[in-house]
Amino acid sequence: MSEEKKRNIYFRNWMSVIGGILSVILFAVILFLFVLDFLDKGLNPYLGIFTYVVVPVFLVISLLMIPIGAWRERARFKKLGHVQQFPQIDFNNPTHQKIAFAAWGVVTLFLLFSMVGAYRAYEFSESVTFCGRTCHGVMGPEYIAYKNSPHAHVACVECHIGPGIDWYIRSKPSGARQAYLTLTNRFNRPIPTPIKTLRPARETCEHCHWPEQFYGDKEVNHKYFLPDETNTEWKARLLVHVGGAKPRYGQGEGIHWHMKVNNQVYYIATDEKKENIPWVRQINPDGKEEIFVEEKSGYSASNPPKGEIKLMDCMDCHNRPSHHFKAPSESVNEAMGFGQIDSSLPYIKREAVKALVGNYKSNSEAKAEIRKRLETFYREKYPAIWESKGKELQSSIDRVINIYNVNFFPEMKTSWKVHPNNIGHFISTGCFRCHDDKHKTAEGKVIRKDCAMCHAIIEQGKPELLETAVAGVEFKHPEDIGEEWKETKCSDCHTGELA
Ligand code: HEC
Ligand code: HEC
Ligand code: HEC
Ligand code: HEC
Ligand code: HEC
Numbered sequence: 116m117s118e119e120k121k122r123n124i125y126f127r128n129w130m131s132v133i134g135g136i137l138s139v140i141l142f143a144v145i146l147f148l149f150v151l152d153f154l155d156k157g158l159n160p161y162l163g164i165f166t167y168v169v170v171p172v173f174l175v176i177s178l179l180m181i182p183i184g185a186w187r188e189r190a191r192f193k194k195l196g197h198v199q200q201f202p203q204i205d206f207n208n209p210t211h212q213k214i215a216f217a218a219w220g221v222v223t224l225f226l227l228f229s230m231v232g233a234y235r236a237y238e239f240s241e242s243v244t245f246c247g248r249t250c251h252g253v254m255g256p257e258y259i260a261y262k263n264s265p266h267a268h269v270a271c272v273e274c275h276i277g278p279g280i281d282w283y284i285r286s287k288p289s290g291a292r293q294a295y296l297t298l299t300n301r302f303n304r305p306i307p308t309p310i311k312t313l314r315p316a317r318e319t320c321e322h323c324h325w326p327e328q329f330y331g332d333k334e335v336n337h338k339y340f341l342p343d344e345t346n347t348e349w350k351a352r353l354l355v356h357v358g359g360a361k362p363r364y365g366q367g368e369g370i371h372w373h374m375k376v377n378n379q380v381y382y383i384a385t386d387e388k389k390e391n392i393p394w395v396r397q398i399n400p401d402g403k404e405e406i407f408v409e410e411k412s413g414y415s416a417s418n419p420p421k422g423e424i425k426l427m428d429c430m431d432c433h434n435r436p437s438h439h440f441k442a443p444s445e446s447v448n449e450a451m452g453f454g455q456i457d458s459s460l461p462y463i464k465r466e467a468v469k470a471l472v473g474n475y476k477s478n479s480e481a482k483a484e485i486r487k488r489l490e491t492f493y494r495e496k497y498p499a500i501w502e503s504k505g506k507e508l509q510s511s512i513d514r515v516i517n518i519y520n521v522n523f524f525p526e527m528k529t530s531w532k533v534h535p536n537n538i539g540h541f542i543s544t545g546c547f548r549c550h551d552d553k554h555k556t557a558e559g560k561v562i563r564k565d566c567a568m569c570h571a572i573i574e575q576g577k578p579e580l581l582e583t584a585v586a587g588v589e590f591k592h593p594e595d596i597g598e599e600w601k602e603t604k605c606s607d608c609h610t611g612e613l614a
């Protein structure tokens with residue numbers, strides 16, 4: 116028997132043979148999937164996982180089976196008394212030359228494919244498809260809210276990981292842990308916030324937005340509908356004084372100027388969600404320090420609550436830039452404002468909100484129940500409307516169900532209630548966590564609740580009786596509640612369920 120044949124013998128064992136056959140098949144499968152993925156443009160969330168993670172793992176295992184089988188075979192031969200010999204390679208021998216070229220070709224090809232594969236695996240692990248859709252049960256609520264947000268074209272990793280290799284490496288263990296919890300069905304419902312490992316906002320958000328770039332006011336238009344029979348309309352148009360740190364025009368001013376660069380605001384929250392902030396320290400540009408403490412909280416400047424002192428940043432106001440779960444009254448107002456829910460249907464505001472806040476176990480149950488409730492209401496209370504406006508009613512009901520599907524996730528126990536938005540003060544406490552006239556320094560200076568400080572109301576009232584003034588008008592509450600709106604926080608009454 117020639118030397119070569121003798122060495123080939125080592126590969127003639129079941130393990131190496133199976134490994135070889137499997138490798139060829141799996142390689143062909145990968146090529147096929149690769150072409151599919153190329154044509155598919157990421158439409159199927161599972162294709163990527165198979166092409167770049169699952170199948171390559173099996174390919175590597177089957178490739179490893181070939182030398183392992185040969186090695187075991189060699190050990191067996193050795194036991195039987197065969198002499199151990201290293202292969203003699205002779206490049207003058209034409210057969211050896213051919214084998215060397217072939218081996219070199221195969222290895223190069225394999226390395227090339229591995230590189231493309233590894234790059235695609237990296238790309239895929241960073242993709243919106245992987246983050247948002249592959250684990251759809253878990254990330255469904257965030258993914259759907261994201262798709263409806265101004266950031267729908269910003270990849271998840273831009274905010275959750277950000278640029279640079281260090282955070283990429285830091286993110287992988289927690290990503291792997293999350294994948295494990297998902298596979299074993301042991302994740303939290305809802306996913307708890309604030310996320311403790313989120314990268315500081317200055318390093319992610321400021322990649323695209325930075326305070327020097329903001330200036331002036333932002334106009335915001337709101338339409339409201341009261342829960343009466345005619346769904347009385349009420350408008351409010353605000354100029355929100357967004358301001359900036361170093362605006363191109365004029366002096367720094369407004370919301371961002373104060374919060375970000377010239378002044379620093381530190382605070383201590385007494386709960387995980389940062390809803391209660393009894394202690395605030397402000398450091399002015401000249402270095403002067405002022406400490407505001409909430410009345411009746413029992414704390415003082417020298418006796419702060421336990422807990423970390425945090426420097427306020429983007430996320431303390433913009434905590435839902437991409438995953439805003441809207442409250443029922445807010446989303447019904449919006450849909451009615453755009454005419455997608457017909458405001459000529461009597462009591463539709465009140466009834467739609469009532470239907471949305473029902474206690475449902477799943478989206479399919481909600482779909483059936485919402486339809487049933489609204490149909491029953493109009494059939495029984497307004498038979499004439501039921502007859503004459505059937506089409507409008509049905510399309511309005513469809514819209515209400517759609518509101519439910521993009522804002523309520525009973526399986527993940529997720530809704531506006533567990534993830535309040537801190538950007539205003541209407542439905543969640545937001546700015547009024549500090550700006551309530553009740554956080555005081557020892558000298559009696561307060562964190563102001565002055566309505567004109569953050570925005571000017573330039574239009575307000577019923578559409579036919581609008582008060583308009585460019586300099587701003589005094590707020591008028593749509594329903595007569597006396598001076599109550601000055602004393603009580605809006606969100607104490609407006610929980611989002613009020614029709
Ligand atoms: C514009 C930035 C941004 C983008 C883009 C973004 N997120 Fe988020 N995400 C956040 C912020 C901010 C939070 C809230 C952190 C907190 O409250 O601690 C958050 C929270 C979450 C949470 C925790 C649960 C919750 O609702 O607060 C999950 C899960 C999540 N994001 C998944 C995703 C996925 C999946 C994508 C892509 C489909 C994505 N995010 C895209 C900024 C972003
Ligand atoms: C990769 C770039 C990118 C990153 C990172 C990013 N954003 Fe944005 N952001 C955008 C784009 C694009 C828009 C849409 C602009 C538009 O509609 O004119 C936007 C819009 C916004 C708006 C205006 C929303 C509105 O209703 O008009 C806010 C507020 C905002 N981003 C806050 C944030 C915060 C907070 C973060 C960090 C958690 C962040 N962004 C991270 C690109 C980014
Ligand atoms: C004190 C709270 C607060 C902080 C801190 C804050 N913002 Fe804002 N930001 C606001 C408010 C309020 C608005 C107006 C939002 C609205 O009415 O929709 C706004 C608006 C914006 C807009 C939209 C601007 C426009 O003209 O449309 C962007 C972008 C933005 N913020 C990004 C950031 C970034 C990035 C940071 C961190 C560097 C940050 N903000 C810090 C409260 C804050
Ligand atoms: C952690 C506490 C805290 C939160 C939350 C907070 N602020 Fe402030 N803010 C302060 C302090 C402290 C001051 C300085 C005292 C004052 O001017 O009343 C201030 C001042 C301001 C000023 C005055 C800036 C100037 O030109 O003098 C504006 C505008 C402002 N905040 C807007 C907001 C808005 C809008 C929100 C909600 C999106 C908000 N703040 C949330 C602590 C906070
Ligand atoms: C610390 C800053 C601040 C103060 C003080 C403040 N607001 Fe606001 N207000 C905001 C912000 C930010 C928003 C969100 C703007 C938007 O709709 O995007 C808002 C929104 C509103 C809205 C629209 C609500 C909605 O979301 O539909 C009304 C109405 C309003 N404010 C009235 C008042 C009145 C009345 C006062 C005085 C009692 C007041 N605000 C004090 C910052 C402030």
Ligand code: HEC
Pocket residue numbers: 339340341342349444448541592593594596599600601603604605606607608609613614
């Ligand atoms: C004492 C409770 C109470 C307080 C405090 C209060 N409201 Fe109201 N608000 C009501 C009631 C009751 C209605 C009647 C309609 C309803 O049930 O929605 C209403 C209706 C409204 C509406 C129109 C209906 C809608 O779509 O929600 C707006 C806008 C509104 N309030 C703004 C505010 C703002 C802004 C503040 C804080 C400055 C505030 N309210 C404080 C009780 C309150």
